[in-house]
Amino acid sequence: MTRLFPHPLLSLALVAVWLLLNSFSLGHLILGTVVATLAARAFAAVEPERVKLRRPMALVKLFFIVGADIIRSNIAVAVLILTRGRHGLRHSAFVEIPLRLRHPAPLSLLAMIVTATPGTAWVDYDEETGILLLHVFDMVDTADWKTLIRDRYEELLLESFP
Amino acid sequence: MSAMIMTFALSYAQIALALAACLAGWRLLYGPRAQDRVLGMDTFYVTAMLLFVVTGIRVGSPFFFEAAMVIGVLGFVATVSLAKFLIRGEVIE
Amino acid sequence: MSWMETLPAWVAIPVALFLMLGATLTLLGTVGLVQLKSFYDRLHAPTLGTSWGAAGILLASMLLVSWTEGRAVLHELVIGIFLMITTPVTLMFLGRAALHRDRIEGTPGIPGAVERSDIPAPPGDALADPADAPGES
Incomplete structure (x- = not known):
């Protein structure tokens, strides 16, 4: 089974994309499954490092937090561009943040x-x-950004990946 | 009623996106340094892709969607290879 | 454009709102791209277009095409996922490229290199041309 489907999640995702791009029908399901299986076997030939998920629920929680943050910061940046950066008072800066994450998957x-x-x-x-090294568009306090990255995002990522 | 709303929204979106593409093109032409030009080109590709999606809605043809996907892929490859060139001064190592 | 006549208002209004939101955000992003002064500031501007700018337009397209076809048409999701995956890659690459070039040229206001072998230590004595930077294998 694992020899035939070395990366089951990847194969499933590929079948889903195939069905999204074409309309759903039995023929497309079979063709998509064949393509996905072959692609997953080709992917296995590269021998990527296997990623293990410990707690998927933490990732779902992270997804909603990030969604809300993206909407908020979209509004913030749009307002900053419209007001020409609070009429010249905005300044940007670099922040250096030491990360505890080491694994490439959660880092990406x-x-x-x-x-x-x-x-x-x-x-x-x-x-x-x-x-x-992070570049922040609207810098108010360096410590704020450190806690934001470390406590809001990195904590949940550390929790969900072993 | 809804035809009027849709015509207005589609025209507005097309004009805004075309203007956005022009502004990105300005950065592509006049950007003081090479990285500014590459950033302008990346933005130009994304706005062109969105413009194709909106035009596809207006015309009602699925082919614009396919064209938008091709533009997206090409823009990604172009930007990555140009950025790689900026780091190393050569694309193939 | 036959579909326009039969479109009910409860579909037309959200579609129009999403379209205008997406187009406005993309336009604002490019206005920022032209208006902002330094490259690292400009690096933030296109993310407006690739996050909610694209999301608004793709959501509008998804809603409208699903209504006119009479079934769920979700292939815009593929473009959305593709944008979500590729934008970080291109912007990270560009940021690193700009940082690398600025460090080699010794531009003021750029944080120094965290000790690494492929970046020259004192910014002054390296050649200005990035093609001649040491560390090429």
């Missing part, structure tokens, strides 16, 4: 969250020291 998730949220940009990450 964190990168997606930080970049998808307007107002923060992931600039650089150093693998050896684990320090993330």
